[in-house]
Amino acid sequence: MPTILTAILDQASPEDFDLSSLETVIYGASPISPTRLLEAMERIGPVFQQIYGQMETIGTATTLRRDEHSPADPDRLSSCGRAVLGATVAVVDDDGNELPAGQIGEIAVRGRATMLGYRNMAEETAAVMDGGWIKSGDMAHRDDEGFFYIVDRKKDMIITGGFNVYAREVEDVVATHPAVANVAVIGIPDHKWGEAVHAVVVLRAGASVDRVELAAFVKERKGPVHAPKSVDFVEALPVTTVGKVDKQALRAPYWSAESRQVH
Numbered sequence: 001m002p003t004i005l006t007a008i009l010d011q012a013s014p015e016d017f018d019l020s021s022l023e024t025v026i027y028g029a030s031p032i033s034p035t036r037l038l039e040a041m042e043r044i045g046p047v048f049q050q051i052y053g054q055m056e057t058i059g060t061a062t063t064l065r066r067d068e069h070s071p072a073d074p075d076r077l078s079s080c081g082r083a084v085l086g087a088t089v090a091v092v093d094d095d096g097n098e099l100p101a102g103q104i105g106e107i108a109v110r111g112r113a114t115m116l117g118y119r120n121m122a123e124e125t126a127a128v129m130d131g132g133w134i135k136s137g138d139m140a141h142r143d144d145e146g147f148f149y150i151v152d153r154k155k156d157m158i159i160t161g162g163f164n165v166y167a168r169e170v171e172d173v174v175a176t177h178p179a180v181a182n183v184a185v186i187g188i189p190d191h192k193w194g195e196a197v198h199a200v201v202v203l204r205a206g207a208s209v210d211r212v213e214l215a216a217f218v219k220e221r222k223g224p225v226h227a228p229k230s231v232d233f234v235e236a237l238p239v240t241t242v243g244k245v246d247k248q249a250l251r252a253p254y255w256s257a258e259s260r261q262v263h
Contacts, residue, residue, distance in 0.1 A: 001243040002032035005040055010181055010205070015043045022047055024066065030244040031150060031168055033175035033183075034077035041069060052080035052150075056134050058113040061087045062148055078172060079147040087111040091142050096130045104141045106154060108133040139166060156247065158187035160195050163225045170228065173221050174199055174214060179207035184237050184245050185228070188254040196229040200250055202236060
């Protein structure tokens with residue numbers, strides 16, 4: 001899990017140990033900041049391989065191999081890789097039409113290893129299965145070489161002032177700030193913008209940065225729409241029982257008074 005890898009980097013000083021026998025570290029189940037991944041490669045070694053998939057696809061749908069983790073190509077580190085043998089992976093629109101390279105849509109997977117459906121849950125099955133495809137709920141785009149880049153969970157997309165903002169894109173920028181150890185971005189209710197971009201930040205030990213500086217940092221790199229309107233600094237991000245950042249817990253204090261989870 002990326003959360004475990006981050007903890008190792010922040011607390012375990014991996015460079016102090018002899019890791020010459022370590023051949024492969026497979027990570028997955030949630031996104032990882034390309035900045036922290038590059039740091040892990042420098043401090044632990046060129047041993048990382050990413051896998052992406054879900055239980056409905058019986059595990060792996062794509063992989064970013066070890067040899068595709070290149071410090072010379074940091075943009076590639078934000079990819080979840082290419083389709084594995086036996087899986088057909090595409091980016092589709094809401095009607096199930098496959099989108100060309102560069103356009104953002106939902107990742108869909110089909111193959112012999114995908115599920116037939118949820119047992120005794122016809123409505124839930126119909127919501128994710130379409131013409132043999134299983135829709136993942138992950139929003140992504142594909143490049144011309146077949147590498148997929150996840151930008152957000154579909155339900156995590158922030159609509160602010162009529163613009164679609166993908167939390168992952170903001171998180172990846174904030175994570176490059178030298179004072180930031182970890183970050184999660186959510187949408188919170190805002191009477192002017194509908195939803196506002198809100199960042200929850202864990203600082204590196206001994207580091208400091210203020211809210212205005214972080215917002216300006218993102219604005220310079222992504223534009224004003226992506227810049228967080230507000231920032232919370234916390235000791236640690238809440239995680240689920242399987243180690244993923246618990247965005248539902250982060251949203252709860254802001255959305256508890258709302259009758260619906262959109263604004």
